[in-house]
Amino acid sequence: MSSLRAKIQDVFNEPACEQNRGKDAKARKEGCSKPLTPGAAAGGCAFDGAKIVLQPITDVAHLIHAPLACEGNSWDNRGAASSGPTLWRTSFTTDLTELEVVMGQGERKLFKAIREIQKAYGPPAIFVYPTCVTALIGDDIEAVCKRAAEKFGLPVVPVNAPGFVGSKNLGNKLAGEALLEHVIGTVEPDDAGPYDINILGEFNLSGEFWLVKPLFDRLGIRVRACIPGDARYFDIACAHRARAAMMVCSTALINLACKMEQRWDIPFFEGSFYGITDTSEALRQISQLLVKKGADPEILGRTEALIAEEEAIVWKKLAAYRPKLEGKRVLLNTGGVKSWSVAHALMEIGIEIVGTSVKKSTVGDKERIKQILKDDNHMFEQMTPRELYAMLSEHRADIMLSGGRTQFIALKAKTPWLDINQERQHPYAGYDGMVELVRQIDLAIYNPIWRQVREPAPWDCQPAVREELPRTKSEAVTLHAVQELAGTTADDFGEC
Template sequence: MSSFSAKIQDVFNEPACEQNRGKDAKARKEGCSKPLTPGAAAGGCAFDGAKIVLQPITDVAHLIHAPLACEGNSWDNRGAASSGPTLWRTSFTTDLTELDVVMGQGERKLFKAIREIKEAYGPPAIFVYPTCVTALIGDDIEAVCKRAAEKFGLPVVPVNAPGFVGSKNLGNKLAGEALLDHVIGTVEPDDAGPYDINILGEFNLSGEFWLVKPLLDRLGIRVRACIPGDVRYLEVACAHRARAAMMVCSTALINLARKMEQRWDIPFFEGSFYGITDTSEALRQISQLLVKKGADPEILGRTEALIAEEEAIAWKKLAAYRPRLEGKRVLLNTGGVKSWSVVHALMEIGIEIVGTSVKKSTVEDKERIKQILKDDNHMFEQMAPRELYAMLSEHKADIMLSGGRTQFIALKAKTPWLDINQERQHPYAGYDGMVELVCQIDLAIHNPIWRQVREPAPWDCQPAVREELPRMKSEIATLHVVQEFAGTTADDFGER
């Protein structure tokens, strides 16, 4: 078995995943991907998943070694935000052609591209991504990256996750393996302290993490690395000196958290910054882990004081929305950590959950949903578009929260819709984020446009108007003829 095959098998056998441990040996080898349904979209590939995880490392040059379309189809596919460098927004690709493939010029072209990026931009590191084409023709990406790193004096990291090896989720984990093999632990910080933590699986979508970081700053807790949201290469390289870690999205980077705990004794827990209660609980668990690792226990008291202050402010703001939203019904068509964290957040202000998708949720996620909703009748693995439309058109939900792919189902059913996935324009994390989420739900539900679009058209409810339509069309046609000849002279008529 090749080293790359062994790496994929190691990811499939992830011991920290409860769902994976429950499988037999044969099922475990097949990984987490489901068989594709003929005619259905396959979703993201492994390359797409790796790019999602690593692209938010903002000062790194991300070089795609592939034909042009591979980079064009995946560029900037998440709404992550950066507070500083913008190099990650620049698209780099070797743009392989058929002639390059036939003549075996791929490796030489890759080396040349690395040199050009080094000379033109001087990044702290370059990440190189092979795709299906370059993996199939056998380009030795690791050898080229190693030689380029020696030649140009900067880290050149191979991210070996070509699309054909598996799903987007597998690509997420392979990206974590690349960080473990080539980045984390390569630089020793000179300022390590007892209050350093890592946040894993947080993508800073729409700047969400910026609503949470000030809370940690007030507690004196330093985020050594937020992987991958708004992080720099040097921060990732020094991440092994953190004292504790919080896992936000375990389906993406659980292997990274587990191996960092094994190698550098960094304990972690899975939490959420969605909702008031979950944000408070996350702050408590971070403080408790730091105390177990040697921090001063007084941080526990400061954490409780901060939580009491912030919760009082948030609940005061939310009080204005409760009379308008209490009893409103929400259909949540998302997955992963949001399948339970957003559910809990909405129920805190009296909103009823009529259904939540668990398509991308782990066993732990599903258990949390059962505890919150008290049953599993409102959980669905996957709902066909026709079923979603029927549920919304029958007014079983007042609003649907989902990603952009299902927004048109809600709009066709004349039902309010709010983007809750990566394309969203508003941050919903932390105390202020919860207030913003409730505000956006209130604006969507009470938008007067919905009352207007649900009313029948005038020609459907007024028979007299429908009967007058032929006469009105005839008069309009006559008017057009009059306007056409208005202002003409006798000569004009003679010419005609």
């Protein structure tokens, strides 16, 4: 437990953060994260965060050492995609019972589970995750993993991030520490070259990275490791031989990028593949870093030619949408890199950003938002469901882009909504992804269902009754009875 405390303290010391660099030694170790309120969910626990970062490594077996509920709550919580292995989609857990906890049988059952996975699936590695229960009862995960690795001849990696140690973001960073300590640098590739790069913090949600990788292929740049999206264990083990790196989500893995630069001299920058300008700038910066590390400068010219060609194509495709979407107002209720990168991407085609959430954004993310929007009044740290509903029902936004948890607020306000978070079904990265994002916004805003649901309900609006006297006494009695049953009179009926 003392080693875990030291590791937690270390991940908060983030020298790669410009704002953190200017603090004194004590304040620097506190990092940029706010302290948690006891009992608050804080967007997920540390175990959840570690699982999010590591589960997209597709050929690895992920074993949860805990009661069954821990794995049930964390499985399949990201829409990451794989181009090959599907082992990561299989759920493994030791399924501890109360009796095994009381009798101290956890370590023995964990060793047995590792042996069964090795025999049945033969994975290149097994990642073992303790949770609150197994950490509190004192199971020595690291010792069991070390013994199993020696016995079965494969890497067994302890991911020491039980839920009670902190927030989901802390779990992200502890997962990066596990890769640094047990995986990266353990294999020496025989094909290292001057055009090898790493992409860090890219999760390949809905296959997004597959829209970007062909651009690197055309430039002759090899993605040595994409961590974690569509990754393979061997690729990550060889990641220390890359020449440069791009950080996509600094909130999750800034510590990994920083320490890889310190240990193996791999320079990195933070960029985004959302939007035309940001995608082009990311390609430029990668090429420039490679040239500084010894690559042929001719790659800079090829990069500019590729950018010019792709931008011409994408702007031509977007021309059809601009007249319909220019001036439309979007509310972004997301966080992290999307809080500024998606905002910038939408503003490029004339869409107005009326607000963007910065709840999960770093200080650097917030500075970018200020530069893009030219006004920090459009930034909100946290907006309650009541405030979101009021904003949408008052028609201050034409559409909301957010995660699934707030979609029902938009639907209640009869406002178009589009999923922008990890559960989304469409890829939005790169040049083609930008076209897809704009297409989905257009489909959502101009869906004819919104005109129908905004009309008054039939029971709030009844057709007018012709004002004519009943022709017979029986007709008069019948009309009076119907009006009494409905609680209305003839004067109450009118046009909608």
